[in-house]
Amino acid sequence: MFLWFHKLGSPPHFYRIAGKWIPWLTWIFLAFLLTGLYGGLIEAPPDYQQGESYRIIFVHVPSAWMSLLIYVVMAFCGAIVIIWRMKLAEVVLISSAPIGASFTFLALITGSLWGKPMWGTYWVWDARLTSELILLFLYLGIIGLHNAIDDRRVAGRAVAILALVGVVNIPIIHYSVEWWHSLHQGPTVTKFDKPSIHWSMLLPLLLMAMAFQVYYVLALFQKCRVELLRRERNSKWVEEL
Amino acid sequence: MAEFIQMGGYASFVWPSYALVALVLWLNWYLPRKQHEKEMRQLRRRQKDEQK
Numbered sequence: 642m643f644l645w646f647h648k649l650g651s652p653p654h655f656y657r658i659a660g661k662w663i664p665w666l667t668w669i670f671l672a673f674l675l676t677g678l679y680g681g682l683i684e685a686p687p688d689y690q691q692g693e694s695y696r697i698i699f700v701h702v703p704s705a706w707m708s709l710l711i712y713v714v715m716a717f718c719g720a721i722v723i724i725w726r727m728k729l730a731e732v733v734l735i736s737s738a739p740i741g742a743s744f745t746f747l748a749l750i751t752g753s754l755w756g757k758p759m760w761g762t763y764w765v766w767d768a769r770l771t772s773e774l775i776l777l778f779l780y781l782g783i784i785g786l787h788n789a790i791d792d793r794r795v796a797g798r799a800v801a802i803l804a805l806v807g808v809v810n811i812p813i814i815h816y817s818v819e820w821w822h823s824l825h826q827g828p829t830v831t832k833f834d835k836p837s838i839h840w841s842m843l844l845p846l847l848l849m850a851m852a853f854q855v856y857y858v859l860a861l862f863q864k865c866r867v868e869l870l871r872r873e874r875n876s877k878w879v880e881e882l
Numbered sequence: 883m884a885e886f887i888q889m890g891g892y893a894s895f896v897w898p899s900y901a902l903v904a905l906v907l908w909l910n911w912y913l914p915r916k917q918h919e920k921e922m923r924q925l926r927r928r929q930k931d932e933q934k
Contacts, residue, residue: 683886693890700903743906751899758895856907863914870921882925 650729652869653878659862666859673852680845688842697755698842702830703850705748707857708776709811711741715783716808719801731797732872734804735787736864740857742780749773760824768817769825772810779807793872 648654681699688695718734721727752770753763764770783800790796818827829838830846838846873879889896 687890692892694892694895696889696892696896697899700899704903740910743910747903747906750902754895754899758892856911860907860910860914863911863918867914867917867921870918870925874925879925880929882922 650727652729652732652873652876655729656866656869656878659866663859663862666855666862670852670855670859673848673855677845677848677852680848681842685842685845691759694755694758695842697751699845699849701748701751701755702846703853704744704751705773706850707853708741708745708748708773709814710854711737711744711857712776712779712804712808712811715741715804716811719804722797722801723805726798728797728872731793731801732865732868733861735783735797735800736861736868737857738780738783738787738800739864740860742777742784744853744857745773745777745780749777756824765824767823767825768821769814769823772814772817776807776810776814779803779810783807 649658677699682696685696687693715734715737718730718737721730722734749770752773756765757763783803786803787796787800790799817823818825830843870879887893887897
């Protein structure tokens with residue numbers, strides 16, 4: 642097990658494995674995406690309060706979940722970078738940042754497009770929305786910091802520290818709707834008792850969430866392969882490709 | 883079909899959301915593929931130069 646992990650951590654091995662997985666991940670992503678879209682846009686009934694507008698949920702909520710999940714992955718990689726100085730963790734960390742920023746951006750925009758017809762406004766400075774906006778700035782800060790430092794290893798350590806410090810924002814985002822009065826609705830799925838959402842809406846929501854998770858791994862592998870080629874330009878394994 | 887596109891009068895909020903998600907996901911998929919091709923092209927060029 643440890644040996645397997647150690648091997649996976651070596652750049653040439655990861656490069657090869659990721660390349661093999663990409664076509665499979667693409668098909669799995671498309672399967673989840675199409676069934677999720679069919680369930681969400683066609684099968685699921687309109688909401689009794691929000692009518693058809695609630696259908697934004699099927700892209701909004703999975704995007705918001707991914708924005709948190711990807712940050713946690715990055716903070717985890719940050720810890721590995723600081724403790725073991727593992728090169729691949731640096732690559733995964735920095736390759737995740739644009740994908741995480743994208744999902745955060747999508748969560749904010751789709752949320753405001755949902756907010757306009759339901760709340761009457763695109764934006765309010767309440768806890769949930771503001772903390773999610775801070776998350777976007779954290780992602781952009783990590784990307785900016787990485788670009789500002791020429792030495793890749795130094796840059797890797799610097800963003801690792803920033804990623805770890807920023808993780809304090811994650812529970813704040815999650816609990817913001819409970820800790821503060823918010824226009825944003827409370828959680829309907831991630832509750833300890835039964836989710837207060839009908840399965841005909843929950844199922845496509847979970848399918849879309851699965852699709853986005855597979856998409857993350859797919860996009861991450863592609864970005865990691867490019868980053869590895871750039872970093873290891875002069876190493877023997879790249880020359881032999 | 884027309885009813886589906888109208889989204890109960892919320893078409894101008896629902897469809898831009900889906901379109902934007904599609905665009906951003908496509909970009910995150912497409913750009914790394916382009917960059918990978920570019921890196922490989924440069925690598926092939928370097929390999930050629932070395933053989934000369």
